[in-house]
Amino acid sequence: xxxxxxxxxxxxxxxxxxxxxxxxxxxxxxxxxxxxxxxxxxxxxxxxxxxxxxxxxxxxxxxxxxxxxxxxxxxxxxxxxxxxxxxxxxxxxxxxxxxxxxxxxxxxxxxxxxxxxxxxxxxxxxxxxxxxxxxxxxxxxxxxxxxxxxxxxxxxxxxxxxxxxxxxxxxxxxxxxxxxxxxxxxxxxxxxxxxxxxxxxxxxxxxxxxx
Numbered sequence: 274x275x276x277x278x279x280x281x282x283x284x285x286x287x288x289x290x291x292x293x294x295x296x297x298x299x300x301x302x303x304x305x306x307x308x309x310x311x312x313x314x315x316x317x318x319x320x321x322x323x324x325x326x327x328x329x330x331x332x333x334x335x336x337x338x339x340x341x342x343x344x345x346x347x348x349x350x351x352x353x354x355x356x357x358x359x360x361x362x363x364x365x366x367x368x369x370x371x372x373x374x375x376x377x378x379x380x381x382x383x384x385x386x387x388x389x390x391x392x393x394x395x396x397x398x399x400x401x402x403x404x405x406x407x408x409x410x411x412x413x414x415x416x417x418x419x420x421x422x423x424x425x426x427x428x429x430x431x432x433x434x435x436x437x438x439x440x441x442x443x444x445x446x447x448x449x450x451x452x453x454x455x456x457x458x459x460x461x462x463x464x465x466x467x468x469x470x471x472x473x474x475x476x477x478x479x480x481x482x483x484x
Contacts, residue, residue, distance in 0.1 A: 317441030319400050320483055321365045328358040328372070330479025334455060337472040348422030348457065348471025352378045356477070358393050366397040372411065378421050387417035389431055397439075405439040415457060422469045426459045435475070445483040452476050 320326060334352040358372035374389040391413025399406040415421075415429045437451025458470035 317443060318402055319405050319439065319441060320362050320368065322362050324362045324483045326360040326362070326368060327482045328360060328449065328479065330356045330449065330477045332356060332475045332477035334473040334475045337474055348469055350378045350380060350422050350471065352376050360393065360395060366400060368395040380423065385417050385419045385421050387415050387421060389413055389415040391431060406436065407439060408436055410434040422471045424469045429457045429459045432456045447481040449481050450478045
């Protein structure tokens with residue numbers, strides 16, 4: 274009797290197990306796609322909503338004499354420097370933040386150094402996985418070691434706007450480049466002899482780190 278039960282029950286158990294395996298097959302390693310291994314680089318991508326960006330750039334400023342748009346620009350001082358900006362993407366196409374610039378004005382004798390603090394807005398006009406184009410605007414305050422432009426004051430307000438390109442080159446690393454119109458003025462008035470404001474075109478290149 275016991276042998277008969279074994280002969281009947283064993284095939285039933287084996288058939289039940291086979292049916293369960295067919296209904297719920299085991300997950301095999303790499304069955305769908307290999308997992309992302311630690312340290313493995315992901316494909317380059319453009320910034321997206323939620324990203325924080327550390328933007329670092331080198332620039333050279335060329336003065337634009339006399340009238341430029343709506344602001345006078347009588348200063349004739351070349352300058353160069355480094356800009357660092359911290360931006361947060363509130364959307365894929367908009368980033369807001371603040372920046373610091375360290376500047377050196379070439380006066381032909383003793384140079385003048387300055388530091389500029391500014392608020393920054395970046396707005397992408399085009400964005401695809403391999404590159405993007407954006408407009409950028411900023412406004413802030415500049416403090417120098419001497420009057421800049423010469424005949425003015427050591428302090429000035431600043432305003433700028435420009436355009437740039439953003440090209441992802443690695444895992445959360447972008448190459449950036451562009452041109453910026455930059456205005457320096459102490460806002461004492463057009464007729465004030467101590468307000469020789471300056472307009473300049475800043476050409477720049479840099480890199481951006483995303484985290």
